Amino acid sequence: MxxxxxxxxxxxxxxxxxxxxxxxxxxxxxxxxxxxxxxxxxxxxxxxxxxxxxxxxxxxxxxxxxxxxxxxxxxxxxxxxWPDGRNLQLHFRSRLSLPLFTGGKVEGEQGAAIHIVLLDVNTGHVVTSGPESTIKLDVVVLEGDFNNEDDEGWTEEEFESHVVKEREGKRPLLTGDLQVTLKEGVGTLGELTFTDNSSWIRSRKFRLGLKVASGFCEGIRVGEAKTEAFTIKDHRGELYKKHYPPALNDDVWRLEKIGKDGSFHKRLNKSGIFTVEDFVRLVVRDSQKLRTILSSGMSNKMWDALIEHAKTCAMSGKLYVYYADDTRNVGVVFNSIYELSGLITGEQYLLSDSLSDSQKVQKWLIYTKNWFDFDH
Structure with a gap:
């Protein structure tokens, strides 16, 4: 029987x-x-x-x-x-660099590679041996609202039902290296490019997904991976995107809250502020004047966001020195955006943080006396 x-x-x-x-x-x-x-x-x-x-x-x-x-x-x-008591799950170890644009390369944060791993959920360890550690994976596009609220898991059928294909008459939605092979449970995504924006689907967002390729790990359930949801914009929007961090020689509209050819941009240009360097120098020199230039239409919240973004720019390493007189015994040192950096007294150079209150007053007097005579 x-x-x-x-x-x-x-x-x-x-x-x-x-x-x-x-x-x-x-x-x-x-x-x-x-x-x-x-x-x-x-x-x-x-x-x-x-x-x-x-x-x-x-x-x-x-x-x-x-x-x-x-x-x-x-x-x-x-x-x-009872395959071997393991609970296998694919996982994106890297976060994506956002925003993303059509035609642009999909990268990790700060331009890093996007790494993926196969985990044994029961132990939290990477699966480094066995046939599962060398499987081939397919890269797919998912609906942005897939598993939006429940990160506990999903079935293979649920995952497949949220895979997004290209619109009718369009090129494949995702092009490039659409497969990746694990080595000792670790893999790296190759070059990937989106050919269409995400505005036409319900959530207006996509996710990248990973699943086991056909012919691998048959009979063993390996949980798929998904990234965070993100928006894909048309590449023409990249021409107007902000820079993180901004460079000193960037146009000033690369800063948050300053739209290209917008009212704030025009006001700044009219006041002789064309670059990020011009902007941050005025922040240091006379922030109240700058606030007045942008006062109409810019809320305090917008102002704070603008200043915070501007202060993330990288310094050029250039230094300037103001001397009190021709003897050059006492001088004040400034960085490229005119922030006070230190004081020269005789043959000594004192950093700003180490100065006494009287030395700081002396430094400030030299600074204000010579500011308008400085040729930059």
């Missing part, structure tokens, strides 16, 4: 239920009975023949051919239930 079950039923039952099926198979095959070892599982206990019991729909199969088929089935069942 053999206890025949459909594969769909097996997938829904727990491991304990499957034990009953296995014990039933190894029971006595005489007169439709079962062995003493299997009998307790078929009584009124946990595996009794209730409508919800795993043996409720059991039917007897006596053909040797069917028995052979079921032996193979049981082997597959063991593989699925």
């Amino acid at each position: 053999f206890c025949e079950r459909s594969s769909g039923d097996v997938q829904k039952e727990d491991k304990s239920s499957s034990v009953a099926v296995i014990l039933c198979f190894f029971g006595e095959q005489q007169q439709g009975g079962v062995s003493d070892e299997a009998e307790p599982f078929m009584g009124s206990g946990r595996f009794g023949k209730s409508p919800t019991s795993p043996l409720h729909h059991v039917k007897v199969v006596s053909s040797p051919f069917h028995v052979a088929l079921k032996v193979n089935f049981l082997c597959q069942l063991f593989i699925r239930l």
Whole structure:
């Protein structure tokens, strides 16, 4: 006798239920009975023949051919239930550099490569050995709202139902290296480019996803990976994007809250402020004057965001020195945006943080006396 079950039923039952099926198979095959070892599982206990019991729909199969088929089935069942006790999950180790534009390269933060790993969720360790550590993966595009609120997991069917294809008549949505092979459980995405924006789908956002390629890890569930949701803008928008961080020689409209050819941009240009360097120098020299230039239409919140962004620019390393007189015994040192850096007294150079209050006053007097005479 053999206890025949459909594969769909097996997938829904727990491991304990499957034990009953296995014990039933190894029971006595005489007169439709079962062995003493299997009998307790078929009584009124946990595996009794209730409508919800795993043996409720059991039917007897006596053909040797069917028995052979079921032996193979049981082997597959063991593989699925107890492959090696691991819970395998793909994971993006890098975050994407945003914003993203059509035609632009998909990169990690600060231009870094995008790394992926295969984890054993039970241990938190990377799977560095075994056939799973060298599997090939497919890179796909997902709906931005996929699994938006529930990060606990999803089924393979749910993942596949959220894969996004190109619009009719358009080029493939994602081009480049659409597969990656793991080595010791670690991989790196190749060059990827989006050919279309994300404005046409429901969420107006995409995600990148990773899944096991066909022909690999068959019979073993490996959880797919997904990135955070992001927007894809048309490449023409890149011409007007802000820089993070801004460079000193960038046009001033590269700063937050300053739109190209907008009212703030025109006011700054009219006041002789054309670059980020011009802007931050005036922030140091006379921030109130700058605030007045931008006062109409710029809220305090916008102002704070603008200043915060401007202060992230990298300094050029250039230094300026103001001397109190022709003897050049006392001088004040400034950086490229005119921030006070130190004081020269005789043959000593004192950093700004180490100056006494009286020295700071002296430095400030030299600074204000010579400011308008400085040729920059």
